[in-house]
Structures are given as structure tokens and as C-alpha cells.
Amino acid sequence: MEKIIDENKQGESLILDYKPENTKKLFIESYGCAMNFSDSEIVASILSSNGYNTTQILEEADLVLVNTCSIRDKAEQTIRKRLEKYNAVKRTNPKMKVGVLGCMAERLKSQFLEEEKIVDLVVGPDAYKDLPNLLSEVEDGRDAINVILSKEETYGDISPVRLNSNGVSAFVSITRGCDNMCTFCVVPFTRGRERSREPQSIMKEIQDLWDKGFKEITLLGQNVDSYLWYGGGLKKDFVNASDIQKATSVDFDQLLEMVAVGFPKMRIRFSTSNPQDMHESVLHVIAKYPNICNHIHLPVQSGSDRILKEMNRLHTREEYMTLIDKIRTIIPDCSVTQDLISGFPTETEEDHQDTLSLMEHVKYSFGYMYAYSERPGTLAERKMEDDVPEPTKLRRLQEIVDLQRNHSAFRTQEFVGQTVEVLIEKASKKSEKDWSGRNSQSIVVVFPKENYKIGDFVNVKITNCTSGTLIGEAVGYSEMN
Template sequence: MEKIIEEKNQGTALTLDKDQKNTRNLYIESYGCQMNFSDSEIVASILAQEGFNTTNSLEEADLVLVNTCSIREKAELTVRKRLEKFNAIKKTRPHMRVGVLGCMAERLKSKLLEEEKIVDMVVGPDAYKDLPNLIREVDEGRNAVNVILSKDETYGDVAPVRLNSNGVTAFVSITRGCDNMCTFCVVPFTRGRERSRDPHSIVNEVNELWEKGFKEVTLLGQNVDSYLWYGGGLKKDFDAASAMQKATAVNFANLLELVAVAQPKMRVRFSTSNPQDMTLDVIETMARFRNICNYIHLPVQSGSDRILKA
């Protein structure tokens, strides 16, 4: 899994320069891994087209979204405390709506929406394009939910906005979901099975970042080394693909080369790698291109065999 980003009391509130044409304010707060922060940029991009500016002030917000993490219990407890605060503010701003996004939304949808009734909207990681419809439902006084997991959604056709960016480094999502089914991890159940993004859309995004002045990109995924594009669909279905699809498939080493060649002056990193999927051709590609950083982020697990088995 990706590096977990934690704050002492709350997640990171993300903001973008205002568009004068937009009339409503979105406050979005992210917790957990870098993939969640990347997803928040996708959400902000989608909602910017729906009339929302981002704000870092809760008191100005018309819509509050919390992008959540279910990897650790502490993260869920923190989000619950934040939701309590949002609802306290909501009493003074009755028109304000609160929604939960991401992994916690998928896992606790019924509890959050029906039992505790502390949110107006619950949106899973594969349903962000449905946000305009869900917001209209909420505006009309109905609770809204979409946590359906997709077999092919990668958001490759959505240009993410860069929230609170330093203008130098950026994350580019290349895969979604995971097939590893580790006993300690909820990702396959909250983010779905693994699928890869069209390499051409990835290269286009990297090119656009370079044109905007960015100097470094990190290719991002639950497990980047298992990236495999064969025209769309789940990675687990690759064995049933046609001979042509298999012959023209793009693996992670191929993708690294495409990105490195497209922008030879841009530094390229990737996160996270799983040792079981790291192959020699990836190492050889790193050695051939000077702009691919000599850095591999590995999630190392350790513990008692007896406890892990239990």
C-alpha cells in the first residue's frame, strides 16, 4: 500500500485558486494514503465544472467532503470526530451538506447514512463521476449513495487539478484497486480489483505537468509494478485476452520507458512497489534512463508467523 500520511488532529484541507464563475464553495479534507490525496484532486476537478470553488474555511463551505481511509482504526476514529464537528457547524449553516468519500464510505455506508445519520452523501472510490447527480439528489432533500465498484474506471479522462501544490512535484495515478487479498488489508474490498490506466493518458498528463513547470512526477498505485494495460478491464482477466491484446500489452517497464522518453528532463519516481511483482526489466529500465530516480519504495511487512497465520 502507499505511504500513509497522518496529521495530529485532522486531515489536510485542500484548496485551489477561485474561479469567479463558480458560486458555491467546496471544503475537502483528505486522510490516509497518497492515493486519497490524488483522488481528492480528481473530485475537485469534477466539481469545478459543477460550479464549486475550493475553500479552506469550513464556515464558508456549502459542501463538505471527507476523503477517508480504512487502513487503520485510528484514521476512522479521527474521521468520526471530524464529522461530529461538521454537524455542529451545520446547525448554524442548515444549507451545508456533508459527504464521505473513499474507503471508509465503501465499508461503513449503511452505518454512516442510515443508522447514525451523520452525513448526507456517501460516495465510493469508483463513483466520483456520479457526484454531480448525487449532489442534485442532496440539494432536493434526499440522501444519496453510490459505492458501486467498477471493473474499468481509472479516471484517465479526468485532468486532476493540483491542490496546494508546490509547483515542482506531482502524483500521477496509473492503477486502481488491488488483487493481492492480503489478510490484513481492506483495499481489494474498498477499492475493488486491480485495473490499469491507458498509458497514453498517463503520458499526456506528464506532458501537461511539464508544460506547467513541474519538474518531478511520482507514478502512483496500490502496486505499481503490476501495471498492465491491454486495452482496458481487470488485470485478472488478462489470461482471457486476445492474442493481439497480449502482443501489444504495456507492462510497468514499458510505461516507465514511455514516460522517461516523453520528458527526458523530468525526474520520474514510482510508489508503491510490491517485491513479488518487481521484475528485472524494471531495474534495467531504471538503469537505462538517467531521469528515472534510483529509488524504490517497498512496503516491508514483518511479524510473528503464528499471529499472521491467525
């Protein structure tokens, strides 16, 4: 399982359309990866149907929820500080209820409720439909908890409220949970085993987004490549499926093709991929359909075979590089991005050099790079000593970051002189006179607004670049409009 954490979005409080018949106010903040932000949309949808409007003013809320992440220590510390803030407000507004959702909820349930008594409500990632019942418990003066992990829950029947949306791009969840027991990761313990969502409910949600004017979707899961629908249930139980279930099952390349064919004018992305589960058939589907973006987020975590084994990553350095070479052959202009951890237990200087040499081979477009931090509940925490000194971790991380910056500059420079298709998402951060959007390779492109508008697909001639941004001028609408 890989988690992409967008630092710009951390702690966003969410807002949705006001319903005059709703009398209570919900304040909901999200931390962590895209799955958490997607889950907050599901929670808001459920509570909107149960009498709650959202507010962005903490002090006036009847219910405060924080959707949490356990992937990094920094995220947990941030959430603890927010809970202190909520409780300070609660002292002046004793009717206010505070709840924790998501991955931390599952892991720290007894601590939050019984030992520290800092929340009224603890709800795990599979229990959001139980929220109305849990809130009734809280209203009656009882602490409420549901962190039971489900074999079936995929929220396929909940139409998420799109929160703080640009109206252009949206996440569509296709799997929940993860079966890969990477030793550094808490997800199998906090989100449960892997199960996939029924294809028609996915298509229905995308149709709804298309009808509302959305132009791009990201198929989302802890490990999208292992998507497998055979009528419901856990992926690991597929071996026990009937012959008819096996014959009519849908895997990720089939789902991707189904979406591409069904919505030819919608741009399709997906995240996250796992090297051991990405099959060549998926690459051929990407190459075949112009509306599937040429970008694969393919976390590697380390370039050292020894460390990969310690991490319980089920791929080797050589297998990963072979997959990269296949991507380059089948989809020549595909960008590949990474997740990397520096300073995993027992990592030597030689292991670190293996990571740098793998980066030189791939030359990633960009990446998410972290120093290892021990996460309670993981296999690494239970069985390994966090023995790499912090200064060494940070020095190695800096070397990884510096090399990635060079490679990012190399990859953006490749586009200078080319014309790329861009979906306009918003105004540029640096100038109100410019639009900002991404090309198929998920690289940000900035260009003068002229008469174009958000949601347009525009061909842009690239004239300049930085290490992370392409700069150019629009030359007309693309065929996707």
C-alpha cells in the same frame, strides 16, 4: 497493497484557483495515503466544473467532503471526530451538506447514512464522476449513495486540479484497486480489483504537468509493478485477451521507459511496489535512465516466513532478500524503504527477531512502521484472533523503530563527502535561509539558498547529516536543468 501515510499531510483542506462564475463553496479534507490525496484532486476538478469554488473556512461551505482511509483504526477515529465537528457547524448552517468519500465510504455506508445519520452523501472511490447526480439527489432532500466498484474506472479522462501544490512535484495515478488479498488489508474490498490506466492518457497528463513547469512526477498505484494495459478491463481478465491485445499490451517496465524517454528532463518516481510483482526488467530500466530516481519503496511487513504466510504475502523471506540483492547489484546506489507491522496475530518473539534480522540484512534508508490494529472487513479480522498483547506490540514496534533509526543514520552517513543532485521543493522547516529538497534516493537535503530557486536541480556537496537529513552546500546546477 501498501499505503504510505504522510502524517504531516493528514487533514489538509484543499484550495484551488477561484472561478468567478462558480457560486457554491466546497470544503474538502483528505486523510490516508497518496492515492486519497490524488483522488481529492480528481473530485475538486469535477466539482470545479459544476459550480464549486474551494474554501478553507468550514463555516462558509455549502458542501463539506472528507476523503477517508480505512487502513488504520487511528485514521477512522480521527475522521469520526471531524464528522462530529462538521455536524456541529451544520446545526448553525442547515443548508450545508456533508459527504464521505473513499475507503470508509464503501465500508461504512449504511452506518453513516441510515444508522447514525451523520452524512447526506456517501461516494466510493470509483463513483466520483457521479458526484453531480448525487448532489442533485441531496438537493431534492434525499440521501445519496454510490459505492459501486468499477471494473473500468481509472479517471484517465479527468485532468486533476493540483491542490496545495508546490508546483514542482505531482502524483500521476496509473492503476486503481488491488488483487493481492493480504489478510490485514481492506483495499481489495474498498477500491476493487486491479485495473490499469491507458498509457497515452498517462503521457498526456505528464505532458500537461511539464507544460505547467512541474519537474518531478510519482507514478502512483496500490501496486505499480503489476501495471498492465491491454485495452481496458481487469488485470485478472488478461488471460482472456485476444492475441493482438496480448501482443500490444504494455507492462510496468515498458511504461516506465516510455515516460523516461518521453520526458528526459523530468524526474520520475513510483510507488508502491510489491515484492512478488517486481521484475528484474524494471531494475534494468531504472539503471538505464538517469531521470528515474534510485529509490524503491518495497514493503516487507514481516521478516518471518510463518507470519508472511499468515498475512497472505505471496513472497518468502528468502525471495525478498534475493530481490534486495538484485537491486544492490543492478542499481548499487539505490535506497530501499519499508513498511513493517509489529504484533500481527500469532506473532512470537522468534518471528519478531526474524524481522529484526531481515532489517539488519537490508539496512533500509527509512520506513513506515506500525503496530497491528484489526481492521473490520479484512480476512484477518474475520478469521484470526488479535492475540498479541498491546504492550508487547508496542515494545516490538519500539525495537523496530530504534533499529530503523540506526540504519537511517548509517545510510545518510554514506553520503557525507559525496555530491548529490537535489530538486529544490521548498524552504527548510528550520531556517528560511535554507532550501529543502530530495536527492534521487528520496532523502531530504538542506543547503543555503544563495541564488537558487524552487524547481531548480542543484548539485550539492554533502558535508554533514542527521539520521534523516543530509546537510551540504550547492556547487552549481545539475544537467537536469
